[in-house]
Amino acid sequence: xxxxxxxxxVAQGFLESLxxxxxxxxxxxxxxxxxxxxxxxxxxxxIKPSPVVNRIIGGIVNILRSVPFIILLVAVMPxxxxxxxxxxxxxxxxxxxxxASAPFIARLVESSLKEVDKGVIEASLSMGATTFQIVxxxxxxxxxxxxxxxxxxxxxxxxxxxxxxGFVGGGGLGTIAIxxxxxxxxxxxxxxxxxxxxxxxxxxxxxxxxxxxxxxxRIK
Numbered sequence: 142x143x144x145x146x147x148x149x150x151v152a153q154g155f156l157e158s159l160x161x162x163x164x165x166x167x168x169x170x171x172x173x174x175x176x177x178x179x180x181x182x183x184x185x186x187x188i189k190p191s192p193v194v195n196r197i198i199g200g201i202v203n204i205l206r207s208v209p210f211i212i213l214l215v216a217v218m219p220x221x222x223x224x225x226x227x228x229x230x231x232x233x234x235x236x237x238x239x240x241a242s243a244p245f246i247a248r249l250v251e252s253s254l255k256e257v258d259k260g261v262i263e264a265s266l267s268m269g270a271t272t273f274q275i276v277x278x279x280x281x282x283x284x285x286x287x288x289x290x291x292x293x294x295x296x297x298x299x300x301x302x303x304x305x306x307g308f309v310g311g312g313g314l315g316t317i318a319i320x321x322x323x324x325x326x327x328x329x330x331x332x333x334x335x336x337x338x339x340x341x342x343x344x345x346x347x348x349x350x351x352x353x354x355x356x357x358x359r360i361k
Contacts, residue, residue, distance in 0.1 A: 293349020
């Protein structure tokens, strides 16, 4: 277990897990953030109420969120192969990670933006602010601490998803835990991979909490 080859393998798995998590989180926010904003804007109490649009987008988000990741991972293999040319490896895993995470992030964003004081929004509307200005100059700045906390939660969730991809050769620490720990009945290797994953989760969570506290205007 403690051979130089295993240390190199773990180091590679660690970097692959970070790569999948960071890239997937970034891309998931590219899609999830605007979807969450649209859900808030088109809500019945939103700036531009649109029940039909809200219901359609909300329905799609709910459907994707309800599919277990391991099933989604297999179901979108044709899409993954069409985009990256393969279904194996850390880069290929990013595709299902983004598809699974974007709806989750959209709901996190929606929840955070709905926490903004409606009085602030109404005051902005009375001063003639546009929808774009209200979203990006009022709602997002006001909800920043909650959005950052949500980002930390999303990142740790995506990390756990990436570990699941080990069952289909997705790369990272999950693959090492499955191939070298589970299939070879080496519990010690599996426990070490779990410990590393827990450590990464703690680091991401602590960083997110720290940034959230620093950006919260209510905390002096």
